[in-house]
Amino acid sequence: MKKNITLYVNDEPRELLVDVKRTLLDVLRNDLGLTGTKKGCDMGECGACTVLLDGQAVTSCLVLAVETDGREIKTIEGLGGDPGQLHPVQKAFVEKGAIQCGYCAPGMVMSAVGLLNENPAPTEEEVRAAMAGNLCRCTGYVKIIDAVLSVGKRGRENG
Amino acid sequence: MDDYAVVGKPVVRVDALEKITGNAIYGTDIKIPGMLYGKIFRSTCAHGKLVRVDTSKAERVKGVRAVVTGKEFPITHGSAWIKDQPFLAIDKVRYIGEPVAAVAAIDEDTAEEAAQLIQAEYEELPAVFDPLEAMEPGAPLVHENLAQYAHAEAFHPLAGTNICNYFKVRLGNLEEGLREADYVLEDRYSTPMVQHCPMEPHAAVAQIDASGKITVWTTTCSPFVTRGELARALQIPMTKIRIIPTWVGGAFGSKQGPKLEGYCIALSQKAHGRAVKITHSRSEEFACSLARTACISQFRTGVQKTGKICAVEVKLIWETGAYSSHSPAVSRNAGFSAAGPYKIPHIKIDSYCVYTNNPIMGAMRGFGIPEVAWGLESHLDMIAAKLALDPLEFRLLNVVEEGTTYATGERLHSVGLRECLEKAAARIGWQDPPVGKFTGKGIACMHKSTGTPSSSAAIVKLNEDGSAVVLTSAGEIGQGVATILAQIASEELGVDMERLQVSRPDTDLTPFERSTSSSRNTFHTGNAVKMAARDAREQILAIASQVFHVPPADLEIRRSKVFVRQEPEKSISLEKLWRAGIYSQQQLPIVGKGIYSTAEVYDPVDPETGRSKSPSVFWMYGAQAAEVEVDIETGRVNVKRVVAAHDVGKAINPQGCEQQIEGSIANGWSIAILEELKAEKGKVLNDSFADYKIATALDVPRIEPIIVEAKHDLGPFGAKGLGEPAFAPTAPAIANAIYAAVGVRIKDLPITPEKLLRCLQQKKEGSAG
Numbered sequence: 071m072k073k074n075i076t077l078y079v080n081d082e083p084r085e086l087l088v089d090v091k092r093t094l095l096d097v098l099r100n101d102l103g104l105t106g107t108k109k110g111c112d113m114g115e116c117g118a119c120t121v122l123l124d125g126q127a128v129t130s131c132l133v134l135a136v137e138t139d140g141r142e143i144k145t146i147e148g149l150g151g152d153p154g155q156l157h158p159v160q161k162a163f164v165e166k167g168a169i170q171c172g173y174c175a176p177g178m179v180m181s182a183v184g185l186l187n188e189n190p191a192p193t194e195e196e197v198r199a200a201m202a203g204n205l206c207r208c209t210g211y212v213k214i215i216d217a218v219l220s221v222g223k224r225g226r227e228n229g
Numbered sequence: 230m231d232d233y234a235v236v237g238k239p240v241v242r243v244d245a246l247e248k249i250t251g252n253a254i255y256g257t258d259i260k261i262p263g264m265l266y267g268k269i270f271r272s273t274c275a276h277g278k279l280v281r282v283d284t285s286k287a288e289r290v291k292g293v294r295a296v297v298t299g300k301e302f303p304i305t306h307g308s309a310w311i312k313d314q315p316f317l318a319i320d321k322v323r324y325i326g327e328p329v330a331a332v333a334a335i336d337e338d339t340a341e342e343a344a345q346l347i348q349a350e351y352e353e354l355p356a357v358f359d360p361l362e363a364m365e366p367g368a369p370l371v372h373e374n375l376a377q378y379a380h381a382e383a384f385h386p387l388a389g390t391n392i393c394n395y396f397k398v399r400l401g402n403l404e405e406g407l408r409e410a411d412y413v414l415e416d417r418y419s420t421p422m423v424q425h426c427p428m429e430p431h432a433a434v435a436q437i438d439a440s441g442k443i444t445v446w447t448t449t450c451s452p453f454v455t456r457g458e459l460a461r462a463l464q465i466p467m468t469k470i471r472i473i474p475t476w477v478g479g480a481f482g483s484k485q486g487p488k489l490e491g492y493c494i495a496l497s498q499k500a501h502g503r504a505v506k507i508t509h510s511r512s513e514e515f516a517c518s519l520a521r522t523a524c525i526s527q528f529r530t531g532v533q534k535t536g537k538i539c540a541v542e543v544k545l546i547w548e549t550g551a552y553s554s555h556s557p558a559v560s561r562n563a564g565f566s567a568a569g570p571y572k573i574p575h576i577k578i579d580s581y582c583v584y585t586n587n588p589i590m591g592a593m594r595g596f597g598i599p600e601v602a603w604g605l606e607s608h609l610d611m612i613a614a615k616l617a618l619d620p621l622e623f624r625l626l627n628v629v630e631e632g633t634t635y636a637t638g639e640r641l642h643s644v645g646l647r648e649c650l651e652k653a654a655a656r657i658g659w660q661d662p663p664v665g666k667f668t669g670k671g672i673a674c675m676h677k678s679t680g681t682p683s684s685s686a687a688i689v690k691l692n693e694d695g696s697a698v699v700l701t702s703a704g705e706i707g708q709g710v711a712t713i714l715a716q717i718a719s720e721e722l723g724v725d726m727e728r729l730q731v732s733r734p735d736t737d738l739t740p741f742e743r744s745t746s747s748s749r750n751t752f753h754t755g756n757a758v759k760m761a762a763r764d765a766r767e768q769i770l771a772i773a774s775q776v777f778h779v780p781p782a783d784l785e786i787r788r789s790k791v792f793v794r795q796e797p798e799k800s801i802s803l804e805k806l807w808r809a810g811i812y813s814q815q816q817l818p819i820v821g822k823g824i825y826s827t828a829e830v831y832d833p834v835d836p837e838t839g840r841s842k843s844p845s846v847f848w849m850y851g852a853q854a855a856e857v858e859v860d861i862e863t864g865r866v867n868v869k870r871v872v873a874a875h876d877v878g879k880a881i882n883p884q885g886c887e888q889q890i891e892g893s894i895a896n897g898w899s900i901a902i903l904e905e906l907k908a909e910k911g912k913v914l915n916d917s918f919a920d921y922k923i924a925t926a927l928d929v930p931r932i933e934p935i936i937v938e939a940k941h942d943l944g945p946f947g948a949k950g951l952g953e954p955a956f957a958p959t960a961p962a963i964a965n966a967i968y969a970a971v972g973v974r975i976k977d978l979p980i981t982p983e984k985l986l987r988c989l990q991q992k993k994e995g996s997a998g
Contacts, residue, residue: 115918149250169242172478173479175249202927210893210894211929
């Protein structure tokens with residue numbers, strides 16, 4: 071069975087006709103060509119598919135596309151401003167050396183942005199707990215945590 | 230003190246921007262117009278004759294465009310070592326999950342539905358799931374035709390058995406060495422089947438054009454290995470198959486050689502050349518892609534009271550599962566290194582690679598060294614304990630150094646091991662008393678060779694405006710090689726990194742690269758790039774010398790400007806050389822070539838003794854110290870810190886070195902504490918991240934990397950390699966720390982709370998009785 075839905079993806083309304091059993095991850099990647107959001111397990115266990123749904127980090131492989139009708143979705147492609155302008159979290163990842171193979175990186179960044187949306191100055195423990203659902207096999211998480219903390223710290227410094 | 234412009238300096242990775250914006254295209258992201266989606270139908274029988282495959286129902290599903298079985302494509306591939314693996318089962322299946330048929334359809338759901346309608350009939354054969362049982366005379370034979378398989382000369386399958394490789398080392402005289410010993414200890418250790426768990430599953434897309442040319446996009450690390458194997462298997466010239474590696478989302482040894490490409494090609498052939506894409510599900514990644522060889526290691530070591538090691542005997546049993554993959558090479562290379570980085574005159578090693586009907590096991594980061602180091606470094610600590618020697622001092626007494634002649638006859642060069650041990654120990658506070666009750670520190674070290682002989686080629690070509698492109702087939706799989714090569718080219722050529730670009734690999738376009746593996750690329754590809762950059766520089770200087778009317782030897786290039794060395798105010802930018810028309814006057818495009826090979830350096834290993842004056846162009850060394858606290862109520866181990874000192878020769882990119890060390894140790898911790906791929910009668914039980922736990926951001930200990938530089942005369946700027954070494958010492962360092970903390974020794978990974986509690990209980994009962 072198919073349904074007409076309108077998703078607001080990266081501030082752009084997208085009208086789609088989708089089968090009701092398809093996931094948001096699948097629709098983003100295959101229908102909208104937004105392959106920045108990755109599929110790592112399709113079971114909500116690795117976090118590679120993390121996007122922001124109405125500002126909250128979710129694993130898009132566990133969200134049905136039809137559930138997101140009329141709602142706002144932000145993916146990695148929608149984070150920076152103009153081309154070449156990175157979101158502070160993206161910039162921190164680059165500067166701190168938090169990217170190796172890069173497959174987990176979009177999900178990590180979206181989880182971090184989701185965390186900082188709710189908690190602008192998290193402690194290290196809070197960062198680790200918030201990112202524990204994003205698996206990485208390359209980095210050991212060391213520079214990823216450094217990167218997120220550095221953005222948070224700036225948030226703290228700015229009052 | 231080295232004074233380089235970019236080598237050794239902090240630089241931002243050249244691939245960071247593309248990856249962090251979501252623009253990087255991985256194998257799983259490829260989409261071609263008209264593309265079909267493939268699905269593999271797999272055996273549910275661990276060992277049996279394949280009597281019949283009925284694909285008729287699948288073929289009738291609306292949306293299915295192609296179905297293939299082994300009978301239609303009866304070709305073998307597998308790794309380069311032993312040609313034992315059909316890419317679709319032909320007359321026999323040997324493991325649960327073995328591909329039997331494949332189907333391509335207009336979407337994934339249709340392909341999945343069709344695959345489920347395929348029926349296969351098996352006549353079950355007795356199966357064997359334990360490598361020791363598989364070595365017994367009379368065990369069911371997984372490959373009864375082993376004697377007929379083509380295999381590389383360096384390998385020795387034993388006909389009529391399940392042993393697909395036997396490697397031995399006989400140096401000195403073991404019995405004589407043991408007689409000199411004051412104390413002999415025998416020990417047995419094991420590591421189970423574990424999985425690489427790259428975040429990106431395997432994926433491939435194949436398309437065939439009207440002329441029959443096959444283009445393949447794939448998650449391979451080593452496109453020339455993949456191309457060579459496929460061209461040979463399909464019996465086509467290499468001009469008819471093009472491998473384009475996509476960005477790789479992690480590999481750790483699982484993405485070498487053909488994986489899914491063959492199925493995509495076969496289906497595309499049946500679908501009139503339409504692109505066919507196959508992606509592994511995570512369950513397929515766990516249960517039937519590639520796992521790491523399970524290893525049993527047995528040691529018998531003789532030492533003198535002083536702590537001097539006289540002799541060591543090692544027996545290694547590597548379980549490779551149903552097909553050999555790279556395991557024969559693992560059993561050989563790790564077997565060769567199994568006595569460790571120590572001065573031992575009498576060494577006897579027997580290393581066996583064994584088939585069973587479990588899923589395929591093969592190489593993982595470290596190529597067998599982590600499995601061997603687990604056993605050896607734990608074993609050495611038990612000896613130290615028995616002799617009441619400090620484990621650090623015991624190692625320092627025996628370790629190899631610059632200029633040591635190893636038992637094989639090789640005179641070692643670039644050996645930073647002593648410095649690694651001393652620095653790791655100093656940083657962890659080795660001499661400090663333990664803080665808290667059940668706490669302790671442990672240390673472990675390692676050595677690893679790199680595949681020799683091998684070769685790499687590179688081209689550096691100048692754009693007309695003086696910017697440059699490096700053409701290379703080294704795979705950027707996360708390890709940071711693209712950045713390293715950019716740094717090397719920039720330094721050698723004199724062009725700023727901002728004006729320099731490193732190509733992506735493509736077997737039609739970029740020059741030959743043996744492989745991306747074996748921690749070899751900084752050294753081999755780096756040398757090739759350095760040579761190509763130097764060649765390009767000389768061509769530029771030949772032109773520029775006509776501008777300044779001085780010989781080229783009096784000129785140099787820095788920051789994209791050509792200078793007269795003695796009169797630096799006389800300079801011209803590369804771009805100006807172009808604008809002034811000087812290049813166009815010459816009509817000579819500048820193309821620098823670099824070809825680096827270690828064929829001349831290599832001395833073949835004697836198959837009877839293991840002797841060789843030069844088995845490996847360089848050796849990597851490292852030491853790690855761990856500090857743990859054990860909870861004796863729950864059996865949980867809190868690994869508080871791991872200090873890691875690794876000898877890299879020269880750190881071209883220090884941040885990149887930290888990245889490799891940190892990632893390796895997180896994996897090493899995970900393997901030590903959490904990981905075991907469990908199988909029952911050949912069926913994998915924990916094929917998801919829910920049931921096969923790996924380290925999360927909450928788990929990893931504090932990691933402190935220390936870079937040691939024992940420059941290598943042949944390495945680019947003295948550099949060696951670092952992709953694999955830091956994965957080896959972590960587990961034994963942790964186990965040694967646990968022993969220091971609570972006096973119990975776990976010999977079989979992983980170190981679970983249950984095992985620890987059981988050992989603590991046994992110890993309590995032992996001392997009570």
